[in-house]
Amino acid sequence: MNLSELSLAQSARIVAVGGDGALRQHLLDMGVIPGVRVTLVKHAPMGDPIEVRIHGYELTMRKADAAKITIDTDLKRSAPEEDPDEKAYVANTQEIPHPGLGEGGRYHEEQSALLPSKPQGAAPGSPVHLALVGNQNCGKTTLFNTLTGSNQHVGNFPGVTVERKDGTVKGHPEVTITDLPGIYSLSPYTNEEVVSRRFVLEQKPDAIINIIDTTCIERSLYLTMQLMELGRPMVLALNFIDELESQGGAVRVNELEHLLGIPVVPIRAVDGEGVDELIDHVLHVARYQEGPARQDFCPSSGIRSAVHRSLHAIMHLVEDHAERAGIPLRFAANKLIEGDTLTRDALDLSQNERETVEHLLAQMEEERGLDRQAAMADMRYAFILNVTARTVVHPKESREHRRSHRIDNILTGRWTALPAFIGIMALVFWFTFNSVGAWFQELFEEGIDASTAWIDDLLSSWDIAPTVHSLVTDGILAGVGSVLSFLPVIVCLFFCLSMLEDSGYMARIAFVMDRPLRRLGLSGRSIVPLLMGFGCSVPSIMASRTLPSERDRKMTILLTPFMSCTAKIPIYAFFVAAFFPGNGAWVMTSMYLIGILTGILVAIVLKHTAFRGEAVPFVMELPNYRMPVARNVGHLLWDKAKDFLERAFTVIFMASIVIWVFQTFDFRLDTVTSNHDSMLAQIAAPVAVLFEPLGLGDWRIVTALICGFLAKESVVSTLGGLFTPETLQATLTATTCYTLMVFCLLYTPCVAAIATVRRELGSRWALIIVITQCLVAWLVAWLVSTML
Amino acid sequence: MNIQSWIVLLAVVALFVAVFRFYMKKQRRNKGCGGCSCGCNDCEHCGL
Known part of the structure; x- marks a missing residue:
């Protein structure tokens, strides 16, 4: 019998793990090893993938991968033999006094006496470099923010951190700490695992802080053991210990420290409890270069x-x-x-x-x-289970887990998952575009209009020359102001995305959507970068790094720009106000749907042409639902608002002035009486021919589209400068306007997104994306214009 | 043009130059080394 055949809530013991390559190694690293008990928790709405409970946490995998795992449902018959040598190897640890590892005092003196030849590390006051390593979603970035006082983005989704980040520890200016992407082992399974492993091996930090999620301590200690094998000084930080203790669980810290041979410090990363003690210990082991006291995890006698x-x-x-x-x-x-x-x-x-x-x-x-990989994983887990049997009192079921289970009955239930997903996304868009976001936007617009009128009056009262007056009002204020009013809508959308991610729902979406996405040649994990694409393409392209295959990464990056980002909202709103008043919600929704549908069609084409083959295996941990932390959400919103304001006052500001100059003067630098004689008209006119078939052969529209390459919001500021409401109504019809909106939705991403693609995939792919998107945009816009 | 117009024009030009310099500086900082796509953002990693 294999794992895919297990019935709901049925338990079995793993007999053998089939398959080969990186996926098998990853499954072994995640604790899927012979002899371990596994329970089927649920199927995704379309029957695939499945969610299993193993080592006290939830793991998802596809049925095809589960079919390679042989199981035995007779739990007694398949129970692993007890090995007395193994038990004796992890000595009886009753009444262990505080071992005092990673501290000064007599313990340190005793250890130094035992290892007299050990080299001394950095002297007090000299630079110390620490690395922060741990599983995905165990609170690394939260601890990093607490330690450094910085505002790095954190989320309740495995793989939020995709590149290393450095910071200085508060109160210790000489101590630098590097936050590394979350990993489950030091096997090179995904890109971020390679980054973390390379950093620890090559950069040789003075000490490592290994933070673990205490609620699934067995799986977390697997990475700890591999880090200990490196022989670097390290400290183990037990995060979420409060969750364990609140349900009657406990960790005997002294015994754990004694058995592992490294300092162990319980912490609460979110509010900094225990963090001072952690820093004291890690600085001690870094300065005295005290490596782990234990590196040998297998007994010399017995079955292993x-x-x-x-x-x-x-x-x-x-x-x-x-x-x-x-x-x-x-x-x-x-x-x-x-x-x-x-x-x-x-x-x-x-x-x-x-x-x-x-x-x-x-x-x-x-x-x-057993084969070699399974034997190694089995040896490590045998040691871990022996250690935790002596040091950890497991609670029956944590409150968080019970709550998550209840919520999941609806959000990932067979018949309720998809309606819940559609409902939540509809709620997000309603909140952003129709209620709170729209209300704040109106408020903002009124403020901006009042400020513009005040400056206009001021310039008139100073008797400023008409050209300079026009530069300030028609150039700068019209350009920057038209974009600035969309700040509330953008902040609202990011607020919603952040709530989805921090609560843990984003991971569920990946689980629910894996099967439909697989038909497009992608894995469920790709849904996260794609959903983030509705916010901004730049972080979503970077988020694709969590995908463990190059094929999936490239495909996801190619599709991300089809998701309508927040920078395009001002464009839609501008045209909706002019041509579709009263139907704004329908027109906006249709834009998002066209973007998604085009993405699906392009994915199908890519699947059968450039990206043949199977999507990456879907093996992912489902985190418990957690209440989003207001501070984290606040930081994220502030970052996004700051980023938007920075763009409005840099790119849009400069573009507005440049456009104004080009539209006000001709090539002799004489002021033009009609826009048709301006430099802008002369430059854009030849390109406008390409847009004749779409009914968009006006040089002003082409100019706006060219400016949109810098930043999508520039389309609006340029159109605002080149058209009056009357001339716009005279130039475009509802059909051509809708065609133009579709073209804006699909054509080349902005320069920031292109630069990110270039950084991730190289110049060739960046160029391919620009050309492909423009061609697709023209084609879809032409189809729309002929159909309407 | 009167003196007030010249002052406003000069202020706009000065602001443009300051914003341009800030923007270019930020672009250079964001770019990193760009030598590889491993995500390390460490210029020494690939020798650039």
Whole structure:
């Protein structure tokens, strides 16, 4: 029987994990190993993927991947044998006094006496570099913000941090800390895992803070063990311990510290509880270079002794290579056993040595009865389960988990998930465009109009020359003002997206939407960058880094610009006010739908042409629902508002002046009496021919579109400068206006988004996106113009 | 043009130059090294 055949709420024990490559290694790293109990929690609305409970947390995977995992529903028969050697290896730890690791005083003196040759680290006051490492969604960025006082974006979704961020620890100006993307192991499964691993291995930080989610401590300690194998000084921070304790759970911190051989500090990252103690400990281990007291996790006797012997044999064999490559020896041997190609290449073993390693591993596999990757994961989890059995009192079920389960009955229920998704998205758009956002926008517009009128009167009273007067009012104020009024709408949309992400619902959307997206050649994880695309293309393109395959990343990045970003809202609102009063909601909704439909069509074409093959496997942890933290949401909104204002007062301001100059003067720099004689008209007229078939062959429209390349809001400011309401009504009809809106929706992303694509995929892809989008936009606009 | 017009014009030009310089500086800062797409944003990583 395999995992995909398990009935709802039925439990079984894993017998074997099939498949191969990175996905299998990832599943093993996530704790899907032989002997572990697994329970089916639910199916996604369309029957696939499935959600299982393992090691006290929820994991989602596709049925096709689950079918490769063999299970036994007879839990007694398949229970793993108890190994007395294993139990003895993790010694009895009753009544352990405080070990005092990572502290001064007598414990430090004792340890220094034991390891006299240990080199001293940075002296007090000299620079110290720390790395913040942990699983996805365990509170790393929250801790980073608490430590540094910065406002990095955090979310309740695995993989919010996609690139490292540096900051200085408050009260310790000499201490720099780097927040790394969340990882589950040091296997190179996704791009961010490679980034984190490379940083820890190559940059060699003075110490590592390993933050873990205590509510799923078994899975979290898997990464801890791999970090300990690196031999770097480190401290374990137990986050969310309050959630565990509130339900009667507990962690015996002294015993855990004693068994792991590294300092362990309970913290609450969100309000800084325990953080001072954490910093004291990490600075101590960094300055004295106190590495983990334990690195050997397998006993030399018992059923796992085969792993122990092969590991040590390989360590002896590759010692000189590891030293030359600058890779910690134990880590190198472990990764060699797991078949990690990056480590194997770096070690540069001879043919003879490679064959010896292979023989050792074949012997180990025969003795252990498991393949090498499974044997390693099994060895680590056996140690972890022994440690946690002695140090962790698990609560029956946390309040957060119970609450999440109840909410999920509706939000991911078989018949309710899709209506709930559509309803929530409708609510988001109603909140943004029809109620709160629209109300604030009106308020803003009134303020801007009043300010513009006041400045206009002031200039008139000073008797300013007409050309300069026009520069200020028609150029700057009309341009910047027309864009500025949309600030409330944009802030409202980001508020909604932030609430979806911070609450944990975004991860559920990925789970629910995996199957429909797979038909388009994408995985459920792609839904997050695509949804973020409704806010701004730049962060959504960067968010695609969490996708573990290059094919999915490229495809998602290509499709993201089809999602209508907030910068296009001013364009729609401008035309709606002029041509579709009273039907604004329908016209706006149709824009979003056209964008989504075009994206779907392009995805289908790409799936059958440039991106043949299967979407990346969908293996993701579903976090508990959490109440969004007001401070985090506030920071995000402030960042977005600041970013928008900065654009309005930089790009839009400069573009408005340049456009004004080009439309006011001719090539002899004489003031023109009619716009048709201006430089702008002369430049844009030849390009306008291309837009004749769309009914948009007016040079002013072409000028606005060209300006939109800088920033989409420029389309509105340019049109505002070139047209009066009367001339606009005379130039466009409702049909041509709608065609123009469709073209604006789909044509090339702004320069900031293009620069991000270039950074992510290179110049070639950036150019491909610009050309493809323009062609698609022209084609769809032409179709719309002929159909209407 | 009267003196007030010249003052307003000069103020606009000065503002334009200041905004342009700020914008270019910010662009350079945002760009990073751009040498690779690993996301490290570390110019030394790929030697640029």
